[in-house]
Amino acid sequence: MVFDQIKKYYSNFIPMSDDDWNLLKPALRLVHLKKGEKLQSEGDICNDVTFCNKGLLKCYHIKDDKEYVEAFFTENEYLSDYTSFLLRIPGKLYIEAIEDCELVLLDYDTIQTFYSRVDNFQKFGRLMAEFLFIQISLRNNSLLFESPEKRYINFSKNRPDLIQRVPQYMIASYLGVTPEALSRIRKRLLS
């Protein structure tokens, strides 16, 4: 059923007893998003963490009328404007469907309740934050220490699926260059 994927995902982090699961399940909300629709906009306080069952989303912010892509999320990935979610402050991010999406949402209050009531969940929260930290560290180092060309090569290697599914100008933004620059990088790499 539609919550099987997220259950499996959780189970990778902590053992999930039937009791735990039965407690959690009623709090999950299934949401569908059409291509181009937004899950969240600048100024919203992010009130949910989102699990992607199906589809593809981008997470970006806007500055001087330009779009800056911070991340992509696809099947079996966990996403949110985590900074806004944690600090309860308005976020700067837009989260938008690049393809039609099937998402599972879990709200802040429920999560906090689970943190305090279910030991395992506190641990899940820790592991999740640690996991996200490691992810973002990798991206950090990539941005600081690698050339755009190297970043593109790595991205193609690590996420060949996204190279296919995401328009090139969004990938350029994600890599921190203009679409023209990425086009030339690709051309250079062919020879």
Added chain:
Amino acid sequence: MVFDQIKKYYSNFIPMSDDDWNLLKPALRLVHLKKGEKLQSEGDICNDVTFCNKGLLKCYHIKDDKEYVEAFFTENEYLSDYTSFLLRIPGKLYIEAIEDCELVLLDYDTIQTFYSRVDNFQKFGRLMAEFLFIQISLRNNSLLFESPEKRYINFSKNRPDLIQRVPQYMIASYLGVTPEALSRIRKRLLS
């Protein structure tokens, strides 16, 4: 006494009962580091989190014989090669004293034991990972969306202490530019 600072730091994240504290205190190790000495080198598995009582450290890695500074740490800050620490894999980081340091160390096994035995500590671990995530997100966005000039301006504003205490070429590395470029940025900003 020497562990007062870290106790206070912990108390910012979780209530710390006398019982908790008495349990934790014996596991803390006081370490002194002279300017230029290293706490950790590339290839080491990071086995401790470190709290800085006094002094100043830099965290960097080496690539093509060049030093790339990832972070500075000073009084009342918490540091480690968190990726290596969490994943138990050899790290890429060097951690080195820029000034003589007084540090408080807490090792991996003790922390894991505390995670499983003391509820509050599990929560501390979560909050700490969340905190680090937010920190690194900020840096991430700065690197991706701001010019070196803007990064320098922000850095001067946020860490005027470090501008004074850290040699300029290390700040340049931290900001992701060459020492020459930073020198010219500073010159530009004077007019």
Added chain:
DNA sequence: CGCCAGGTTGAAGCGCTTCAACGTCTGTGG
């Protein structure tokens, strides 16, 4: 004193950005 580390300055080069023009594909309405 002379050395060395740290900072500045100059000149050349390169890869990115910007702006503008031009392909190419796809979908949509006349």
Added chain:
DNA sequence: CCACAGACGTTGAAGCGCTTCAACCTGGCG
């Protein structure tokens, strides 16, 4: 069914800010 519009990608030319390399300045220290 074709024609056109719009979205996406490519290409060219000019400009800019960074890097690199080299020279030089300065202050602290043996």
